[in-house]
Amino acid sequence: MDYFIVVALEMVRAVAWLVLLSAGLAIIFGMMRVINFAHGEFLMLGGYTVVTSTHAGVNEAVAILILAPLSVGLFGIIVERLVIRRLYGRILDSLLATWGLSMLMIGGVTLIFGNTVEGIASPFGGMAIGAYQVPIYNFVLIGFAALVLFGVWVVLKFTRAGLIARATMQNPAMAEALGVRTSWVYMATFGIGSGVTGLAGGLIAPVTGVVPTMGVNFVGQAFITVITGGAAVITGTLSSATLLGTISQATTFLAGPVYGDAALLLVALVLLRLLPQGITGRIFKRSL
């Protein structure tokens, strides 16, 4: 019985993990149809913000919840103004440019911090479920994953900014004609998406440690989750994270984490063969 609770908890954690890793990317993709290939490095930047500021004496919670999202969000806005904005309508070029950015960031951070793993202690310790020990931090991750999705939903559904964002998503030309400055909406979206990514990077830093190349370990999962989900930010992310998270976690239990990733890809490939626009391209079409 305890074992099943632990396994079930692991499954939920895997889903939450995917939600956290991909939420920022999904926000940007949902709005701009652009995949930020430097996503992994945005996570890395969030992680480094947390580790360096914690080492400088900043409170961990402040570093994770405030500094990481702010700095990465700001960085995202700069990137949008300098790079992405020039490539509107040239989607493939924006993929290439962000991939270049990704390598530039890996190289740059390696130059500054060196190619070593740095970390901070995982907060809260563990708790016992029967004979098993479970890190309490897992619940924090699950909580924040839920909070991020809930937050995006509230903003999109109930605020004026969300209304404008949804309008731009549906029909940018029409929104522009009605006086929305879509260029600013895109900038804000990219900034917010980056900020959420920064938060995620900060949250996973205590678990994984940080190293300049850490992004590579997560981008595969994040990309697959987002394209499998499709363009709807919340339903898409949630449905694909649930599906892929449980499958990959089950495979991980049976065969190990590397095969978990491979299983994730295989399932996604088959799914995309059937639903080329992702889950929300056919099912849950009108959702957020």
Place this chain on the structure above:
Amino acid sequence: MEKSAIRDPGFYLMIAIGLAALFIGPLVVDMFTIMQVTQYVVLSVFALSLGYIWGFGGILSFGQAAFFGLGAYTFAVASINIGETTIPLILSFLLPAAFGAALGYFMFYGKLSDVYLGVVTMVVTLIFWKLANHTAGPEYVIGKARLGGFNGIPSIPTLNIPGEPDAWLDPAQLFQVFMAILIAVYVGLRLLIASDFGRVSIGIRENETRASLLGYDVRKHKVIVFSIGSGIAGLAGAMWATYQSFIDPNAFGMEMSAKALVWVMAGGVGTLVGPILGVILLQWLTLKLGMMELLNSFVVLGAIMMALVLALPKGMVPTLRGWALTGWTLARRGRGAARAKKPGEEGGAG
């Protein structure tokens, strides 16, 4: 490029340059340079594989390294097991081509959009890289070959003369064989592009809907193009493996895919000369910049990639071609103007 290859003088010029390098190169250049150039030749084959599918099939693959690595590992495992290299070289084309066809089936029959295509090809490469890194344990053995995980596979045989497993090629001969492969791939691709099949691919690149309305099976076509590109990338991987006599999971690395993209982008999408020039120029540049030890290869590669997208989206060869064309037109117009002014002095302008 759309005109027939057979009537294009540039086509023969390229073959002539290639043959000259093949026969005269080893006579006049020292051994170290020959080995250096051999590396460029291998990478040029790899660049051509992406140059073909991107420029002439409209398929932008972010994961060309998956096939490069697959070819390299296929060659390594097969040649260690068989004890000669001709069949492994053929296998290293066929296996990646088959895998490319399988992956292509899922992507093109699913009608994935360009962004999805980019993401899927990239993630496939990533997974290969992870799997290859994971095979360090002694249980990962194929026949006599241990996969070796992140340690890689050492002592991969050098190419031998077909049918004579003990007649290994010396570096100069290896260079000549590789050069011959490069010429063969170049000629093959040019002829393929000039054929009916190639014309349809270009039609698909220009306008998929129109091509399918004209009755062409776009999906099947793309799968074939992608599969050919994958096979050539695999062949390049095998050449790389035998040239280094060593292969490790970095053959599947992001850097490898990124490099292929940068070469093609720098040289020019939609040409075959471009990717080769891209290899020569950028490998040389990376070598020079790497010597300064100030910047690592990631910074250089990333900066070049961003700069190319933002400043030179068409690449060198098309840009130069454009300039040459405008220059020519301007010169002609200028001559025409001069002619109009001084009608008496015809034929005097150079």
